[in-house]
Amino acid sequence: MSTQLPFTIEQFYKFLNQKKLMAGKCQKCGKIHLPPRPLCDNCFSRDFEWISVSGKGKLLTYTVIHIAPAQFQALTPYVVGIIQLENGIKIPGMVQSLKQEQLVIGMELTLDFGTCNTTQQWPQWQRYCFKP
Amino acid sequence: MVKPALLYGFYLGAASIIGTQRNIGLNGKPLVSIIGAGMSKFGKHEGLLAREIFGEAASEAFSRCPKLNPKQDIKAMFIGHMGEAYEHQGHTGSTLADWTGLTGIPATRTEAACASSGAALRVGIYATMSGLADVVLVGGVEKMTHRTTSEVTEYLAMASDYPFEQFHGITFPGLFALMATAHMNAYGTTEQQIALAAVKNHYHGSLNPKAHMQKEINLETVMASRYVAWPLKLYDCSLITDGASCIILTKPELASKYTDQPVHIVGSGQASDTIGLYERKSFTSLNATKLAAKTAYKMAKITPKQVNFAEVHDCFTFAELMAYEDLDFCKPGGSGKLIESGKTRLGGQIPINTSGGLKAKGHPVGATGTAQAYEMYLQLTGQAGKRQVKDAEVGLTHNVGGSGATAAVHIFRSAQ
Numbered sequence: 001m002s003t004q005l006p007f008t009i010e011q012f013y014k015f016l017n018q019k020k021l022m023a024g025k026c027q028k029c030g031k032i033h034l035p036p037r038p039l040c041d042n043c044f045s046r047d048f049e050w051i052s053v054s055g056k057g058k059l060l061t062y063t064v065i066h067i068a069p070a071q072f073q074a075l076t077p078y079v080v081g082i083i084q085l086e087n088g089i090k091i092p093g094m095v096q097s098l099k100q101e102q103l104v105i106g107m108e109l110t111l112d113f114g115t116c117n118t119t120q121q122w123p124q125w126q127r128y129c130f131k132p
Numbered sequence: 133m134v135k136p137a138l139l140y141g142f143y144l145g146a147a148s149i150i151g152t153q154r155n156i157g158l159n160g161k162p163l164v165s166i167i168g169a170g171m172s173k174f175g176k177h178e179g180l181l182a183r184e185i186f187g188e189a190a191s192e193a194f195s196r197c198p199k200l201n202p203k204q205d206i207k208a209m210f211i212g213h214m215g216e217a218y219e220h221q222g223h224t225g226s227t228l229a230d231w232t233g234l235t236g237i238p239a240t241r242t243e244a245a246c247a248s249s250g251a252a253l254r255v256g257i258y259a260t261m262s263g264l265a266d267v268v269l270v271g272g273v274e275k276m277t278h279r280t281t282s283e284v285t286e287y288l289a290m291a292s293d294y295p296f297e298q299f300h301g302i303t304f305p306g307l308f309a310l311m312a313t314a315h316m317n318a319y320g321t322t323e324q325q326i327a328l329a330a331v332k333n334h335y336h337g338s339l340n341p342k343a344h345m346q347k348e349i350n351l352e353t354v355m356a357s358r359y360v361a362w363p364l365k366l367y368d369c370s371l372i373t374d375g376a377s378c379i380i381l382t383k384p385e386l387a388s389k390y391t392d393q394p395v396h397i398v399g400s401g402q403a404s405d406t407i408g409l410y411e412r413k414s415f416t417s418l419n420a421t422k423l424a425a426k427t428a429y430k431m432a433k434i435t436p437k438q439v440n441f442a443e444v445h446d447c448f449t450f451a452e453l454m455a456y457e458d459l460d461f462c463k464p465g466g467s468g469k470l471i472e473s474g475k476t477r478l479g480g481q482i483p484i485n486t487s488g489g490l491k492a493k494g495h496p497v498g499a500t501g502t503a504q505a506y507e508m509y510l511q512l513t514g515q516a517g518k519r520q521v522k523d524a525e526v527g528l529t530h531n532v533g534g535s536g537a538t539a540a541v542h543i544f545r546s547a548q
Binding site: 009013035060061062063064065066067068069070072073075077078080081082090091092093094100105123125127129 | 295311314317411
């Protein structure tokens, strides 16, 4: 059961592999953590439950990366942005299927599972990305 | 040095200039005093290791303070150094104590990304004020140019969040680009305004014989350079540089034993923020800078208007504009206009980055914080040569780590 699973970043990415966007919810103060944290940064509780989160959100800001570390260089130029999900949580990620001219701050984007991966030795997590 | 009677007053944004505001009300007591400072030439040091470059900085600092007996007097050393990856060499504190002839004293590396030596300075103040060490050497070093741009990009990115930023291909310029985009969207700041910081700082760098780049550039050059992370271009980025810097601190009451021209540190603030940019409330300002500045101003008992000149963390041109706002040199959103006004250029009301800044002097990351302090030392002892700020009495340094998870702000004052 998901409540038994550890509240770790690795577990967050394991859920993504199952096409689930999950966050940790503090059972004491109710704060939602995405990524999950080992202790609530609001009330210091360690009592959490996994909750499902909507992957729909709005683009808050973006950039187009032209110079990248070696493992991403083949993808350049690529767009990364920070997206605010419907529950208010903000997460960064690559934005795909859009040209720079089509990007508008405030536009609606949806988290997409599993089409954005590049291989790496560590960690072998599934990457998410955002699409229109 | 004779102090001129009149000082600039700085009422930024005010319609008229002022002229005679003296910093008489300045009653922040010195926390520590700088009795010597040194900086290597910044640039490409082919064939030299970090420890060897540091020797140049330490030697200058010792020679500027002939009354100091380094082996006998220096009781502790704190060294900013960001990355082992560059030279496959960690344990930099003791390494540099060894290679400056100070083996035996406690020597510790402080790491706070690009604010590593700003943090070293802060720790040096702790050590001096605690009474545990009467004389402390703080400094920093980085050797970077032997690595490829791709490698350096990867190593610098280590200062940002791994699992949600680096892992998703967000580079270091990318993080500041995300902030620049947000700022442009919120306030109408333009790429041209951002680029002006590069033009200004290259002009200042042309006056600094130790700067990595000593050539002036024009706006067209910046605007025509290729994108690194839109909207930031190659000439919006600070340089990959080798360099070292250090300063020697003592208790204010002991300063006269070593020099008749000390520089006092009257305010010190350091603050942290979330490691991930994405978790912050605002992308158009750095809260760590605001918190550190608030602490430092309060300690120094001055207002931002009393700052005569500053070295701010222009790792990217946009970061300089954001610093104007976070340090209260102008209102939020006002930095584009402020740089356009020329007030932050040498000769203006509040010259910023007279050394050339990270942009033109160079940014050997671990060395940057104390290199900013070195500029304070030169300016406040009247030794800054062609780039001397007239009547400089109060200066400020602003050193940022990563995308702003660390900021250190220090306020310096010339000896009265």
